[in-house]
Amino acid sequence: MYKKTNKKGYVFVLDVTIASIILLIGITLLFYAFSERDRTYYLTDQLSNDIVGVLAATNIQDLCKDVDTSSCSCDRYEKLNEIICDNDYLTEKKGDLLSLFSELIEKGSVDGKLVEETVHEIFVDKKVIDEKRYGFAIIYTSGSLSYPLEIYNTVKYENGP
């Protein structure tokens, strides 16, 4: 008789425990659904314009010194240094970065990969744009070209789009 009552107790204790766990899970879910969080809205509608804008507003000579001499250097930007100082692609080392990249791509003076790496270095490596949150692309169109040229794109297409 005693043993039977004890068994019944176990069943009820187990029932109460499971019910309590379920209730706790529910309360936790509710708490997270309604708890006040700091919500910040990032407005990035202008971001693509701004990326092109800053490239157009930045001259080669803003980031590289002695560009026409053998002591040419772009100390902060290794890849840009490679384009401007380590090679003879350019006869004219003046003008803005956007024109520079477009010209190099259009003429095929350098491997597109190097231009891509330079853009990546300026914006992503240097923590100007968090590419994990904001992807971006720079497309170049010209009257002499019947198709747009991609200077940079966060999205990589392995076997075409």
Next chain:
Amino acid sequence: MKDKKKGQMMTFDFSTSIILFIMFIMIVAIITLLNQKVEQSAQHPFELEYTFTNFEKNLAHTSETPAIDFIHNYRVNYDKLKDFSSTVNNIDKLVLENIDSTQGIGMFAETYDVCMYVFDNDGTHLDLDGNGKIAVGEIKNGISCDSVIKNKKNPCNGYEKAISFFKPVLLDVGDEDENRIVQMNLVMCLV
């Protein structure tokens, strides 16, 4: 007979628990979905998208001495930025209103509290005034954005909404070795 009754009781208890649990989950799911709908509909006035331009225009038209027009066409003059950061505390009007008859964006400084800061290439805050100030602006009760951000707190804590803009700009230090493209930020806290 007694055992049958006991079994019925247990089954009833079990099924009631399951029904209650399903109802509870459904209520939580409905509430969560409704909550998301509210979040998606969170709107901001379109004028806010022009705050950077408005800020730049207002800086160019102020007649302060020394001149504080530190930003022009994606180019930040570091010397002027230092002067600006060490002399100006509250930037709400400069960002949102119109100064000296410039066009403006039709907003009022009382609506938002604004903070400005710049992230350098190593991810740290740029020293804005040369004396360790990392943010310009004031929030509630005249507390400086600088002190709040230095304490690693969100300046918009306790506000209804926070809206953040950033813009890549060229930091012109006057030396090709030090010039660099950095991230300038404006954070607006809705009062």
